[in-house]
Ligand SMILES: Nc1ncnc2c1ncn2[C@@H]1O[C@H](COP(=O)(O)OP(=O)(O)OP(=O)(O)O)[C@@H](O)[C@H]1O
């Protein structure tokens with residue numbers, strides 16, 4: 001840190017409020033100064049207004065009132081962003097959970113587009129691919145992230161894409177980095193490298209505003225922690241002078257984690273609900289990403305599969321529920337021969353599914369909450385009994401603590417975590433025999449994530465639901481599972497008993 | 513100073529309806545200004561416009577466009593772009609001719625089948641043929657992922673060709689005074705109620721009477737339109753299929769992941785869409801034409817395309833479809849009257865339509881957003 005020198009404010013947020021059409025006030029009277037050379041963590045429960053705030057700073061939304069000032073030269077001057085390009089030109093860039101790269105283009109082409117957009121407004125012309133490649137090489141050397149500028153974006157793994165997003169931000173010379181859950185899905189090793197880059201950015205005087213649901217991550221990384229609750233700032237804390245409990249109390253209004261989880265899957269029954277035998281599967285680009293996968297999950301058992309992003313979990317769960325045809329192998333799920341019968345039969349057998357790409361396969365964002373629930377919970381083949389469906393929707397919204405104005409609100413008006421809660425609630429209520437899930441706690445705040453873990457355990461151990469969870473989060477898998485597998489380069493290793501195998505061993509297996 | 517544009521927090525009451533009405537007004541004003549600049553007599557033009565929109569002759573066009581619009585809207589809402597209304601409309605008339613003239617013609621054979629059964633048969637087979645015609649595109653889309661837009665369009669031309677071929681060949685009429693067309697279908701199968709002409713000398717009475725004459729003449733279309741409108745409302749409000757259609761339009765991948773057979777659904781939606789249009793085709797035969805003329809595509813204003821327009825103008829909202837169908841029908845009438853009055857060509861109405869669309873975009877924007885200057 002630049003101790004000694006007086007640090008300057010680079011971004012000043014004064015009295016910003018935003019109410020959405022429909023009357024939901026997402027943030028209210030926000031006042032916050034960000035300094036150069038600091039990392040600030042922005043924490044808050046699902047729906048507290050974090051994404052809305054950064055989207056305002058990035059020019060995606062216009063605030064209803066208040067003003068934003070930015071350091072230009074050596075004084076703060078007021079800005080009004082009409083769109084993200086405006087914001088980028090003032091040195092602000094947003095990276096969120098989903099990489100924004102255009103898949104068909106190469107890395108260099110993607111970055112050249114951004115550069116050209118920024119420059120064309122300066123009338124300084126286009127940026128050539130070779131020029132971009134040179135810039136890329138420079139940042140690649142200074143950050144230690146290796147990239148091939150000519151690689152097509154679709155060939156990159158999720159982590160690689162996120163790194164490119166970060167490199168892009170550095171190349172366009174951003175001064176303020178807004179990261180909205182950008183690290184959430186990164187594998188551990190990659191996360192560490194990301195941390196290092198953030199530190200070096202900070203040391204070179206840049207500012208990072210980081211949204212995360214992992215409280216520990218905020219403590220590891222940040223200088224200050226800002227806490228939002230119901231759209232208002234309820235705490236601005238020096239990280240080194242506060243505690244996790246204090247932060248939790250401010251975030252949720254309660255300190256200790258009241259969901260105590262007891263792991264008691266004691267009597268493995270003989271019956272297997274999920275059986276996978278010698279499975280081999282291709283990814284979207286035709287590469288064989290899984291081979292010789294054999295395992296089974298008993299009735300009432302929770303099996304967890306850990307693997308870094310891109311190690312084949314997505315393809316595995318998709319083929320298990322019948323959405324992806326395997327090259328060879330046999331899958332039996334809830335008595336259904338999946339390869340022959342496909343997703344329809346699987347669903348009819350009472351299988352819930354939380355996909356790796358929740359917004360694609362898990363929900364229709366343009367439709368309302370109740371419509372999304374209706375298509376799964378209407379037993380009559382012709383008519384929808386709206387009374388029953390509405391009741392179900394109200395029940396799900398209540399049990400899973402979905403914050404929304406009404407069950408008739410379009411899903412796209414919910415916050416990221418609340419969308420996930422709708423998916424989880426609907427799939428868990430639907431699942432009678434088995435649940436197949438990919439990263440189920442992603443996007444959830446700590447309290448909701450813990451809540452989900454205990455609900456899952458209850459459903460499995462008391463109601464005899466068989467659960468298969470594929471995840472990139474070691475802690476999640478270790479706390480939740482009765483049996484743990486590691487997926488690495490398309491091969492499955494395990495099962496292990498989570499209590500018997502040390503965490504370090506699992507980490508080793510993941511990257512070996 | 514900076515201008516900011518914000519989405520309104522509260523939707524304006526009746527925003528959509530007011531926007532529609534204002535845009536019609538806007539469109540007509542722009543049109544009048546333009547033709548005024550070209551020296552057309554505005555009083556006369558306004559007179560024609562007004563008359564066209566309240567003229568009872570608008571009835572038939574409105575009803576046909578509305579019914580077809582409902583059929584198209586079903587597929588459009590599912591993001592299936594059935595632009596083959598024309599083909600489905602005409603091809604559906606063929607079974608009607610075969611049934612009434614060749615199979616159950618009381619004038620040439622001693623048929624004992626009651627007329628209403630025959631009429632029912634005509635309507636059902638017409639719907640089925642329309643459904644099959646659309647389902648061809650549906651099948652190609654569902655199972656081979658071939659874009660339905662060019663396919664439905666090509667099927668229009670195949671239908672024109674096929675119908676014309678049949679009319680000039682196997683179905684060519686014998687009592688047609690030399691015209692190339694099919695014979696008239698027997699009167700007992702026609703669905704019109706014809707009121708006798710009366711003259712009272714009272715303008716208002718005569719207007720009402722003329723309106724009633726139209727209503728009763730097109731009573732079958734009216735009943736069908738009401739039935740289809742109830743059906744559409746019921747479909748989207750209460751049925752699973754209606755909900756599937758909506759979600760098919762927003763996220764088919766999700767629909768598939770919940771276990772819905774989206775291929776069969778694609779086929780079903782296209783077929784349903786085609787069947788409603790087929791229904792309107794067979795009714796048009798029974799109610800209006802009574803025969804199929806040769807060169808069929810030049811004998812109607814292109815209802816298939818007008819219905820697409822109406823459906824899009826309604827923003828795919830079936831509650832607004834009556835308004836947009838009425839607008840489109842009114843404009844078509846205006847075009848005809850303008851031509852008859854010698855004020856210009858029918859294409860002039862495109863100016864109105866264009867300006868209505870422009871007006872709609874503007875008023876819709878004002879209804880949805882507020883502009884702040886600070
Ligand atoms: N486009 C929108 N229209 C209407 N309401 C919205 C819209 N976007 C967000 N909201 C509402 O604003 C509130 C804050 O949402 P926001 O996405 O900022 O939360 P968040 O803190 O990022 O939550 P999460 O941790 O779940 O991502 C929520 O109640 C949400 O429903």
Ligand SMILES: [Mg+2]
Nearest residue numbers: 050051415416
């Ligand atoms: Mg968010």
